[in-house]
Amino acid sequence: MLHAMRKGASGWLAKGLLLLLVASFGVWGIGGDMLTSSVGSNVIEVGDTSVSLGEFQRDYQRNLNLLSARFNTQLTQEQARQFGLAQMTINQIASRALVDEKTKSLGLSADDEAVRKMIQSQPAFQNQFQQFDRFMFEQFLARNGYSEGEYIEIVRNDITGNQLFGTLSQGVSKSPAVLVDTFYAFLAEKRTAKYIDILDSSIGFAPAPTDEELEILIKENPENYSAPEYRKVSYILLTPETIAADTEISDEDLKAEYDARKSEFDTPERRAVVQMIFENEEKAAAAFKKISEGADFAEVAMSDLQLTPSDIDLGMMSKTDLLPELQGPVFDLENGGVTQPVKTVLGWHVAKVEEIVPGEERDFNAVKDQLKKDILHGRAQELLYAQATKLEDEFAGGAKLDEAGQSLDLTVVTTDWIDASGNDRTGTPVASLPSATGLLTEAFARQVGDEVEVSETPEGGYYAVVVNEIDPAAIKPLADVKEQATQDWQSNWRHEEARKKAEELLDKLSGGETLDKIATELGLTVQTSSPVLRSGPAGELSPVARDGLFDLEPTAYGVNVNKAGNGTLLYGVADIIPADPAADQDAYTQMSEQITASMRAGILAEYENYLQKNIGISVKEELIKEYF
Structure with a gap:
C-alpha cells in the first residue's frame, strides 16, 4: 500500500489506540489529591523517600540544560514553564522514588558488578574500538550535572526497576489477530469520491451590504480589520x-599576537594510520613478526583479530591526535613503515603509516x-x-x-x-x-x-x-476598511449561496435524481477523486470532505467545502477498496507490534497506578511554583 498507510497507522495509533492508556498514565500527572502541603523543607515525599528543594532544583536545572541543548538556545524560565518542565521533573523524581521504594520492600537489588557492566556496555561511553572510555564517561557526567555516585544510583535504580517491571508484560507476546485485523480493516480501507464542484464565482451578482452588516462582520473578525499596536x-x-x-591595532601588537599563536597558523604534518590493538605483548609481537616477514597488515588484522580494513583505519592523524605513547613511534616511521608493539592504556598497538601529508607554515603576512x-x-x-x-x-x-x-x-x-x-x-x-x-x-x-x-x-x-x-491595537474605523469589508462580506455571501445551492441539489439526489443529470444541467462534469485513506493526504478533496466521505453510506451523498475553500462539493462514494494486508505486510506488522507495545504499556501503567496509591506520593506544588 501507499506510504500514507504507514503514516496513518503510526499517527492513528499514537493518538487513538493509546487513548486506552490515558487513565492509567494519568498517574504521572500527579492528581490533585496528591498535591498536599506537608510540614518540612521537602517538596516531594514518596513513601519513606523525601526530596528537598535543593535536590529538586538540581534535577530541574539538569532538565533545563538538556532541553536548551536540544533547541540550541538557552531557554528562559517562562519558556520552561510553557514546556511544563517543573511537572516533568516532578514526574521523573516521583517515578524514580516509587520504583526505589517498591524494589527495597521486595528485597530486589543490583550489586556493584551489575552496575559496572551496565555502565560499561552503554555505547555513549565506548570509544571507536567498542571499549569503555573513562574520559567519555566523565565528560557525560560533567555535561549533565551528575556526580559519579548520583549516576551510579540512577543505573542501579534502572536495573532493579527492570527486575520489578520486566516480567509483568511478558505474557503479552503478540496482539490478538482479531484486534489487529479490526484496526487494519478500519485504517487501511480506501475510498474514491464522485463529485461536482460548485464554485462561489458561479453565483455571480452579490448584493451590497448595509453598514450594520459590515459592522457585524468586523466585530466577528476583528483581527482582519485592526491596526497593530x-x-x-x-x-x-x-x-x-x-x-x-x-x-x-599597531604592527607591533599584530606581530606579538602572531608569535604567541604561530603554531595555530601552521598546518601540522598528517599521516594516514592503520592499527591493531592486542590484549598482550605476545600476540602483538607475533603479529608484528608476520608483517615483518611479508604478510599484509590488513590480512593479519583479519586473521588475528577479525577486524576489517575499515575497523583498523584511523584516517588522517596529526601527531597530537594520537595517544602520547604512539606519537613518537608513528611519526618516526617512513611511509609504509610499521611500529614495534607499543603499550598504552588501551593495550598493545601495532601501527602502520600508509600516507604522509607534509605540514605547512603560514608567514605573518x-x-x-x-x-x-x-x-x-x-x-x-x-x-x-x-x-x-x-x-x-x-x-x-x-x-x-x-x-x-x-x-x-x-x-x-x-x-x-x-x-x-x-x-x-x-x-x-x-x-x-x-x-x-x-x-x-x-x-x-x-x-x-x-x-x-x-x-x-x-x-x-x-x-x-x-x-x-x-x-x-484597535479596530480601524469603518470608513477606512469599508472597501475590504464589503469584498469580504460579498465573498462570504457567495460562498453561503453556493452551499445552499449544493444542499438544494442534495435534496434532489435524495429524491432519486442522478449526479450525472445534475451536472449536465449545471454545465459541469462529474469528477472522480483518487483513492484516499481515513488519515493522511486528502487528494483532490478537502480534509473535511475526505472525513465526510468515510461517514457516507455507499449510496448516500454529502456536501462540504472544496479543497481551495472557494466553493462547495456535492459528492458521494464512487468506490470502496477494502484493506488488503498482503498488499503492505510491513504496515500490518507495524500495527501488530504497536498494539502489542500498547497493551504491555497499559499493564505497566496500571501497576504503576497501583504502586502510587499503595505507597503514596505527596508534592508541595505551591512551593515548587514559587521557585519554578
Whole structure:
C-alpha cells in the first residue's frame, strides 16, 4: 500500500489506540489529591523517600540544560514553564522514588558488578574500538550535572526497576489477530469520491451590504480589520562593530599576537594510520613478526583479530591526535613503515603509516588580516563588557536612559511609531532599526515606566530599551476598511449561496435524481477523486470532505467545502477498496507490534497506578511554583 498507510497507522495509533492508556498514565500527572502541603523543607515525599528543594532544583536545572541543548538556545524560565518542565521533573523524581521504594520492600537489588557492566556496555561511553572510555564517561557526567555516585544510583535504580517491571508484560507476546485485523480493516480501507464542484464565482451578482452588516462582520473578525499596536521607544545599543571601529591595532601588537599563536597558523604534518590493538605483548609481537616477514597488515588484522580494513583505519592523524605513547613511534616511521608493539592504556598497538601529508607554515603576512580581526574582536568584547557594566551601574543608581547615555557619552536613539515587526504606520520596514536580536521583542514586552535593564544579544552586543508611548491595537474605523469589508462580506455571501445551492441539489439526489443529470444541467462534469485513506493526504478533496466521505453510506451523498475553500462539493462514494494486508505486510506488522507495545504499556501503567496509591506520593506544588 501507499506510504500514507504507514503514516496513518503510526499517527492513528499514537493518538487513538493509546487513548486506552490515558487513565492509567494519568498517574504521572500527579492528581490533585496528591498535591498536599506537608510540614518540612521537602517538596516531594514518596513513601519513606523525601526530596528537598535543593535536590529538586538540581534535577530541574539538569532538565533545563538538556532541553536548551536540544533547541540550541538557552531557554528562559517562562519558556520552561510553557514546556511544563517543573511537572516533568516532578514526574521523573516521583517515578524514580516509587520504583526505589517498591524494589527495597521486595528485597530486589543490583550489586556493584551489575552496575559496572551496565555502565560499561552503554555505547555513549565506548570509544571507536567498542571499549569503555573513562574520559567519555566523565565528560557525560560533567555535561549533565551528575556526580559519579548520583549516576551510579540512577543505573542501579534502572536495573532493579527492570527486575520489578520486566516480567509483568511478558505474557503479552503478540496482539490478538482479531484486534489487529479490526484496526487494519478500519485504517487501511480506501475510498474514491464522485463529485461536482460548485464554485462561489458561479453565483455571480452579490448584493451590497448595509453598514450594520459590515459592522457585524468586523466585530466577528476583528483581527482582519485592526491596526497593530504601535510604540515609540528609545534605546542604547552597544555592538562589537561600533567599538572595533574606534580601535587601532599597531604592527607591533599584530606581530606579538602572531608569535604567541604561530603554531595555530601552521598546518601540522598528517599521516594516514592503520592499527591493531592486542590484549598482550605476545600476540602483538607475533603479529608484528608476520608483517615483518611479508604478510599484509590488513590480512593479519583479519586473521588475528577479525577486524576489517575499515575497523583498523584511523584516517588522517596529526601527531597530537594520537595517544602520547604512539606519537613518537608513528611519526618516526617512513611511509609504509610499521611500529614495534607499543603499550598504552588501551593495550598493545601495532601501527602502520600508509600516507604522509607534509605540514605547512603560514608567514605573518598571510595571516595579518585574520590577526587584526581577532584582536579587534577580543578587545571589543572587553570594552563592551566594561561599558555594559557601567551602564548597569548607572541604572542601579536610578538614572534614566537618556541620563545614563549622557553620563557615559553613549548615543540614545528614539524611534517614531513602529509595530512589533519593525514597520511604520504605512507598513514600511524602518530601515534605521538595528538587527540586534531581542531588542524589538523586549521593546514590545515592556511597559511605560518599567525599570531599565541591560540585555545581551546572541551576537555579543548589549542594549537597553525603554517604552515612551503606546498606541494600542484597535479596530480601524469603518470608513477606512469599508472597501475590504464589503469584498469580504460579498465573498462570504457567495460562498453561503453556493452551499445552499449544493444542499438544494442534495435534496434532489435524495429524491432519486442522478449526479450525472445534475451536472449536465449545471454545465459541469462529474469528477472522480483518487483513492484516499481515513488519515493522511486528502487528494483532490478537502480534509473535511475526505472525513465526510468515510461517514457516507455507499449510496448516500454529502456536501462540504472544496479543497481551495472557494466553493462547495456535492459528492458521494464512487468506490470502496477494502484493506488488503498482503498488499503492505510491513504496515500490518507495524500495527501488530504497536498494539502489542500498547497493551504491555497499559499493564505497566496500571501497576504503576497501583504502586502510587499503595505507597503514596505527596508534592508541595505551591512551593515548587514559587521557585519554578
